[in-house]
Structures are given as C-alpha cells and as structure tokens.
Amino acid sequence: MSLKPPAGYGTITAANPAAVQTSKDLTFTSRANPQTSQPVYPARISQSVYPTRRPWPELFSLTSFSVPYNYADAMARIKHNISYFRVNYAMVVLLIVFLSLLWHPVSMIVFLIVLVAWLALYFFRTGPVVLFNQSFDDRLVVVVLSLVTVVALVFTHVGLNVLVSLIVGVVVVGLHAAFRVTEDLFLDEETAAENGLVSVVANQPLRPTSYTRI
Numbered sequence: 001m002s003l004k005p006p007a008g009y010g011t012i013t014a015a016n017p018a019a020v021q022t023s024k025d026l027t028f029t030s031r032a033n034p035q036t037s038q039p040v041y042p043a044r045i046s047q048s049v050y051p052t053r054r055p056w057p058e059l060f061s062l063t064s065f066s067v068p069y070n071y072a073d074a075m076a077r078i079k080h081n082i083s084y085f086r087v088n089y090a091m092v093v094l095l096i097v098f099l100s101l102l103w104h105p106v107s108m109i110v111f112l113i114v115l116v117a118w119l120a121l122y123f124f125r126t127g128p129v130v131l132f133n134q135s136f137d138d139r140l141v142v143v144v145l146s147l148v149t150v151v152a153l154v155f156t157h158v159g160l161n162v163l164v165s166l167i168v169g170v171v172v173v174g175l176h177a178a179f180r181v182t183e184d185l186f187l188d189e190e191t192a193a194e195n196g197l198v199s200v201v202a203n204q205p206l207r208p209t210s211y212t213r214i
Helices: 017-025 071-084 086-099 105-123 138-154 159-179 189-194
Strands: 129-131 134-136
Touching: 071 086, 071 159, 086 105, 086 138, 086 159, 105 138, 138 159
Parallel strands: none
Antiparallel strands: 129 134
C-alpha cells in the first residue's frame, strides 16, 4: 500500500515579504554601494567636524563634582568629559602655556602667532578643515596644531617651560574630568559612538519579524 504524503508536506513556504524587508532593514548601513563604492549612510554633520565650546558655568559648576567610586568610574568620567568639554580643555591648556611664557617676550609673540591658527582652524571655524579636497577630523586638527605649537615654542628656547606647562595642563584637565560627574552631560549619538561610549547597533529597536507557518 502506497502512502502519499499530504499536499505541501516537506515543502517550506516562502517567507513573508515583510520579513525579507525587515532583514534588509537590519543590515549594517556602512556596507559599500556596489555602484558608487561609497559607504551607504545618511549625510550627517558630526560634532567632530564642528567643535562645540560648552558654557563655562557648566564646566565649573561646584555642585557637579564628586569623588569617583573606583578607578573604572574615574576613567569613564575622563573619557566622557574629554569628549564633551574638549574645546574648553584645549583653551585651558593653551592658557596655562601662555602664562608660562609671561617673562619670555619672543616666545609670547610666537605663541600669539600660533594662537591665530588655533582660532581660525579650531575654535571659531564655521566649517570643516579641507586641504587638497580632503576634509580632516577634529581630533587630527588638534594633534597637528598642538605639535606646531610645541615645536614653534621649543625653537624659542623655552622647551622646559612648555614641558612643565603641558604637564600642569594635563594634570588639571585629568583631575577635572575625573571629578566632574557626567549624569547631566549628554553627547549626541554620533560623537558618543565615535568615542566608544555607546553601541549604535544596540540602540536601534528591533522590529518583530513574521513568517508564514509551515
């Protein structure tokens, strides 16, 4: 006696088109477009392109300081605060360097010349830094300007002053960043993701998928 399997048995019904669409939505948007060979993501203005100076009262709010719970908490605060107050911290360090040059007029003149570059390329710029049709990240601009400042001042024979002032500046910034609480400081999504403070994928809500029953 031959047994025929019921119709449709062993055949998998095609998935619901909505499920296919959902799987496409969950694909990373950093995938390259085969036609343009460019990453597929919406054009956004990043905070790393346009540095933002935070209000000084927010930086020095006495009610916003507390002792970190442990080393991990201190490092998390430092990472967050440097991302949030990086323009203010750069100004503080430059001020400390300037104060160390008060008795060196030639070095002060050189510093003021370099300061013009800081103002034009970092503090007060209204667009990205573009050279040879290539835009440069905010952090790279800071590194280059810092190196130019140090090298220019070292050639005026104030290397020891610059070294001591940089150490003092790093200590001041580190202490402030470690003791400044971060609960009231909110970074935009892209800046937080760039600094590893949040996971972009984890923050995207997953929509339920639907499949046709077999």
